Amino acid sequence: NVDIFLAEFAQRRDFEDIELQLHATDGTLTWHAVRAGNIEKSNGRSLRIIGTIKNIQALKDAEACRENKERQLLMQSRCDPMTQLLNRSAMQQAIEDQINSQAAYMFSIIDIDDFKSTNDNHGHVFGDEVLKYVADILRNACRSNDITGRLGGDEFVMLFRADFTREEADRRLISIIRRIREGVDTLSIEARVSVSIGAILVTRPGLSFLDVYRSADAALYEAKHKGKKTYSLSVY
Template sequence: MDRTQQNNNDIHDIPDSLKSLTVDELPGVIPDLIFILDGDGVIIEYGAGNESDLYLAPEQFLHKPMFSVLPEEPATLILDAFQRVKSTHKLHTAHYKLSIDGQCKWFEARVAQSSEHRFILLVRDMTPEKSKEEEILYQANHDHLTGLYNRGYAFESMEHELKKAALEGIPLALFYIDIDDFKDINDQYGHVTGDKVILTIAQSIQNSVRKSDIVCRIGGDEFVVIACGDFTHDILEKTAQKILHTISAEAEQLKLDRAISVSLGVTHSYEGNISCNDLIKRADLAMYEAKSKGKRGYVIFEEPIFNHPQSQPSS
């Protein structure tokens, strides 16, 4: 059953004892804002279960079109629902947000026709439900320790950006970052310090790249940066060097008696269609090549030298 069917059922399921309540009495029974509109959408009556949900004071909206007293976006959404009710004579809904007293609130507006020239608009504050939805979505897409995007989101983003790259011809660059000897760090200092190292590196990576780049933690000691743009080899090198240098500098603030470093593999999608798995595989191979060359460095994977990527030592 969809939301509109449920709302229609809700209306039909109202007890007879409530159907006779006036607009002034309804707010005592339900939390909704209630507006009675004429055929032109002019507000002729209202009732408020919660006065704090009103966008304007009553004298500012009574006897005025509903669509003229709201900001453009919610007004457009409600007008569309109103017009659909007039043409179909069935209940329709609109979902929108408003800033009230500096707080962003989400609302659901249900529009129904009660007679030829009389319409009922019920508005309910959906902010608690919306906040819960956003919290669940955040937890599903983010790493709990660092607040970065997680592995699932990383792969979804790569799939999306690769499809976009194929359609629009915008290459995708992938930076694969692995903390050097992280198990030894945990064994020597414990997991609390290990978490501090992860947090420091996560922040360092974010400080090294553009705001538009997607930074993700995809494993215990592994991170990726997904970057869209027509990168030259020089830009890829400079970005990799900046990541390495920033991590090294900020890790010094932890004041450990060993250096903290990462190995970094870089690849891109210049040649056109490439799968997400192949892109990850290339970056992974380049990263392990960097480790084999002594760690704390980077390697840029280049075709056709599949097994011998070009590399540059970090300076």
């Protein structure tokens, strides 16, 4: 509204710069830079307002493009290119931030059983397919505020931000193992895929990432020792 626009500048003493969107003749909105101010007043009332207006839509488009590229580069620096989960460094930082601010959570290390044999028997292309398959199931098992990442090789990590009971933690881990074992018909080659999980259920603050990782890694070793395709859970 032109009257409102002019009235706004009429209240100002000095020249000022603003950006606003204006309708073009075809109805589209384009960004403009406006510099305007009073040059003559009488009894406190503006008699004349002068200024310039410049179409800056091209600059806005270039700025949006640059910001989009920056977001893409940030995502690439944080994501594992194979699985699109968080990479090791981004995952560790996110988990460190979380365990420093929350007392209750469950941290898990997930390892694909006999993954070397899968690569040897079916090739690395199929091995990559298995990695993506497991990553998708882990991603879908998480809520928006949980953390999932690829530790490296055939190992993944998950952090559930919740105060679970032991029974709830057991059910969640069993569900993940079952989903991975039962969904293999979606793979291009008929092959068995299973995982072992080492998990730590934390109910008190004060543990570092290294403490949590070592405890979950020890639990993973126990799960492997029990025959794989299962989990081991410790409570702290």
